[in-house]
Amino acid sequence: MSESPYKGKTGLRRVVNACGYSLAGLRAAYACEDAFRQEVWLACLLIPLAFWLEPAGVGRALMAGSVLVVLIVELLNSAIEAAVDRVSLENHRLAKRAKDIGSAAVFVALSQVGLVWACVLLS
Template sequence: MESPYKGKTGSKRLINAFKYSCAGLQEAFRNEDAFRQEVLLASVLVPLAFWLEHDNLGRALMIACVLLLLIVELLNSAIEATVDRISLDDHRLAKRAKDIGSAAVLISLLNLVVIWALVLAKQL
């Protein structure tokens, strides 16, 4: 059965999508420790990117990898919530899904470190 909200179009759909997105951000911030930590990291790194980097491309890369980390963390949290909704029992597929989501976050963090290091090394 499809969602009754699927039929919405135009500005009403955009308004609803915006509200759902804000609710999702609030839920993630309220319930996910890792997301709160990464938002704190972003609140330091994004302004720092403006202060440290004078090249717009370097600045864009630095900020983009910070935002990518937040996006991947949100997706990982959604996967974990969905798996937990289905069952809290130990199951190899549930573990696999959660571990793969966690690996995606780790790769995003490594991506952030590498990009920041390369952009900052260019300044030296």
């Protein structure tokens, strides 16, 4: 079994490559994924709001962190959807299951934002 030719990179070259791939992924997600774009704008609103509301330091971290978790989960969901679509655009129960589970993960992450914000603001 052969591995990716990119696996041989080490040191600073690997770090530079990884940063480039990460930025390309963020650009692609923002350009191609409506949900990610919406969640980025939501994060641009909520993260500064978390600091403006002035909860305790841990509360700020929880509020901002919960919003960032949504972005992380949405990126993973988008990657799953892209991989499934790459394999086949045909309707298949396993493809639907994979996409539905990814969507459910985003829903749980968004629910967590509401729960964390309510707990911090109402305490």
